[in-house]
């Protein structure tokens with residue numbers, strides 16, 4: 001019985017810490033999108049959720065971005081609607 005409780009506690013902890021689609025962005029943009037990434041980006045926490053998705057789609061198809069859009073194109077690669085929802089659940093207005 002004790003073992004089962006320990007196991008459940010471990011599982012609970014690890015699922016709580018599981019990465020969502022925004023985790024890899026936090027290093028540059030801050031845990032809550034509050035940073036100017038690499039001294040270049042807008043503060044994405046201040047952007048609307050729709051603008052964030054539009055920017056990410058624009059990085060994917062090359063229609064959006066500034067001098068460092070190549071870097072963000074690599075970040076946005078492979079993101080789909082599920083990831084956009086996870087990201088905008090965390091950041092954006």
Ligand code: HEC
Nearest residue numbers: 025028037038040041042052055065066067068069072075
């Ligand atoms: C290695 C650092 C880095 C990582 C990781 C990163 N970004 Fe960025 N992001 C930047 C930079 C630098 C810019 C500005 C790029 C440009 O010149 O257009 C930017 C721009 C953006 C913009 C548009 C803001 C603007 O300035 O127009 C959004 C939205 C964004 N990032 C979201 C994300 C999301 C979501 C992720 C994770 C999937 C992510 N970024 C990961 C560095 C990063």
